[in-house]
Amino acid sequence: MATFKSYLPWTTTPLIVSAPMAAPPASAGPALATAVTEAGGLGLIGGRFSMEILRTQLEEANKSLKASTNPLIASSKLLPIGVGFLTFVLKLDDVLPLIAEFRPVVVWLFVAKDLDGYKEWADAIRDVSPESRIWVQTGGVAAALHIAKTARPDALCIQGADAGGHGFEKGAGIISLLPETVDAFQREGLSHIPLLASGGIMDGRGVAAALTLGASGVVMGTRFLGSKEIEIHPRYQAAVLEARDGGQVTARSHLFDELSGPNMWPEAYDGRSLAVQSYKDQRDGVHLEEIQRLHNDAVKGEDEGFATELKGRAAIWAGTGVGLVSKVEGAGDIVEHVRRETKEVVERTLKL
Secondary structure, eight states: OHHHHTTOTTOOSSEEEEOOOEETTEEOOHHHHHHHHHTTSBOEEEOOSOHHHHHHHHHHHHHHHHTOSOHHHHTOSSEEEEEEEETTTSOHHHHHHHHHHHOEEEEEEEOOSSTTHHHHHHHHHHHHOTTSEEEEEEOOHHHHHHHHHHTOOSEEEEEOTTOSEEEESSOOOHHHHHHHHHHHHHHTTOTTSOEEEESSOOSHHHHHHHHHHTOSEEEESGGGGGBSSSEEOHHHHHHHHHOOSHHHHEEEESGGGTSSSSOOSOTTEEEEEEOOHHHHHHHTTOOHHHHHHHHHHHTTSTTTTOOTTTTOSSOOBOOGGGGGOOSOBOHHHHHHHHHHHHHHHHHHHHTO
16 A cells, blocks of 8 residues: 555555446446545546547546645646556557646556557556556456566556456456465565455455455445446446346356447457346347347337346446445445445454
8 A cells, every 4th residue: 555655645545446447338437536536545537439538538537636625636746546448449649648638647458459568558658657657457367477577567456257347258256366466476576566456346345355365455346336426327227236146147258249249359358247138048049140139229229228137138247246236325435435344344353
């Protein structure tokens, strides 16, 4: 945490980060990012394909944070939020001008075309905004080591298989993935790079467990699908709030990226969604072409293909922790509650 405090001085232990979700209609925009930062965490905006939309979002976040009552936020030389980029679908030359102009405190990179691609992006970002810190998300020990040695990130987010949205198809839960990564980094002399944990972390119990496993902070995505500030379709959010028994009502599959057409994601990645009707149809042997036809017809409606009771046809990205999201709360309240609960859990554990 001391390392993070050097460039995130407003944050409070334990560090809680909101994931840069960028899959409309469930996206982390400026309202969510600023609320998490204001609560003593680090909020991130999910960079979309349109740099014009992102520019508008960054302008909104900058205006809001300059008016913060927290002097450590209001006087920050860098924009005190992070911005996430899916590097395999974006052009570096389109992204760099925005980074140079707004200078976000953290630039989050995910899904390079190959592992060496992170170095190219990190070097270019450091050239245009030297004080911005580079965080990279990955889901395997070997990948984390390669990225650490080549791109020299300021932090790595180690994503477990319970996470919602996209990640390595071949993965492990954070309970084994994180300690193995910590040990590997120690052996390789890389323990100066902080590791953040993500995937199934929903409350203070999960945060306390992650810290015990070696994390320096946590990243939560699915939990913030139940926030007031998330940019989300109401049917999507209703399906999340309804879901229970997350390991049973979610599934990982390439299908979710094939619903509207050819899958553009690199082969190593799949995604976790609620097990919606499209997934059930595939499991029951319905041909992909028919699943796609039904999906593409459904998304034209007002509900955009989303529905409760797992009856929708569009993907509803969510992790196995979705069963722990039961109501809509302010993002700041979520951060503060999780932080308080973490401390209570740690104190109880120390008394054992």
